[in-house]
Amino acid sequence: MATNVSLLLETLRESKVWKSVFRRGPANSNRTRSMAVFGNLFLHWMPVKVREKSLHVRASYYLGSISFLLFLILFVTGILLMFYYHPAAPNAYRDMKDLQFVVSNGVFLRNLHRLAAHLMVFMVFAHMFHVFYRGGYKPPHEFNWVIGVVLLLVTLFLSYTGYLLPWDQLAFWAVTVGTNIISAMPVIGDKIRFLLLGGHIVGENALLRFYVMHVLILPLVALVLIGIHFWRVQKDGGLTVKSKDSDGR
């Protein structure tokens, strides 16, 4: 059975159709394995070869990868949630109730999105601190560190704009508390707050603005910056080599 399956797979990979889709045959030599990476739009920003050391769990704890994977989970669950959501008050809250009582697995979907969001904030922080302690900000990685800091801010804003969307007491007051702080900014504080909320209080306009930022602007910014971030890792020569890497790290 097992041999039949592998034989079938092998025949499939040798087929014309497979080659037309993946631009190569089976990845059974280092040449075709290289092509599997640089001949693929979604993988071509990765290096063809990686140092064995940087694959060790202790080199990264996969914190950056996990942050990105969480972003993907948030992308998918977020799109599914958008099918059931109206960014208007009080409809937004009614949609939450619908997720709870009407939509199949609606609560599960929201749980997953919320869990991934909190976890992503945590993982991005953990990733930053780990990179710092490993010296990952040192040349030639300086600018990628800066992009990382911006990505941290984007992650925080993404999470924060999403916080308002359920339109319950928790959401409303968390955002009220947060945006009140902006008023403390001298001269332009109140203007920026007005721009952000579309009014003087957290109301329907604020909900719509937060929604647009949450589902369109910020994910787009995040996606572009993540692309640059990954691409720069490869261009800057992979994960940071520590001087004491000889001890197995």
Next chain:
Amino acid sequence: MADNKIETGFSSDAKKDPRRVVFVTKKTSAKVLGDRGPQLMTYPHLLLREAIAFEILVIAMVVIALFWDAPLEQLANPLLTPNPAKAPWYFLGLQELLHFFPPFVAGILIPTLVVIALVVIPYFNINVEGEPLWSKHPSRNLRTVLISMVLLLAFLAFFDAWTIILPTAIIASILIFSYTAREKSGSWQATLGAKPLSWWIMTWFIAVSICLTVVGTFFRGPGWSWVWPWRTHVG
């Protein structure tokens, strides 16, 4: 090239004459990358690991999401202020700061300075070189460290910001301890004694952030007063 001499000249035929000329000036000294060690193919070695990480992550999250429900309170009501009104957990450190400092300092000045400080880390040579704090002029550095710590603690004490004082004092004691332990070799004390200044500042920052966030999340109740999380109170 038998005598390994570097020649200069003009040639544009790369196939015929593949020699390259490198100008080494003081500013652009040749960089030695050293041995990068054995390498593996990204496909399959890295991609397989990422796939496994993804699967474990998804399975763990699905299990948690099945049993841990996202909270949903009453419909938003601008006339009914909960006490305390709390921001999401990652901003509760800032909200804890608001308890001690005026809104401009806690809400605008400190976050802005933190972001600027993070951005400029790689552009200062002291952070890039990462020399141990006690490697040169240890006694002079100790004096500077002590004076800045006393000033910082006095400043925090003036604002009664004891949830910042506590982690600061702990990190400060470890820092002073590392001074006494700097010459011991081959122990964890020596490792501590060889940490650079940036390490200490970042560790202090993380300690303060964690303390503020934990206190803000679990130990603050009505009117931002101190509560014990295991004692339920009627809000």
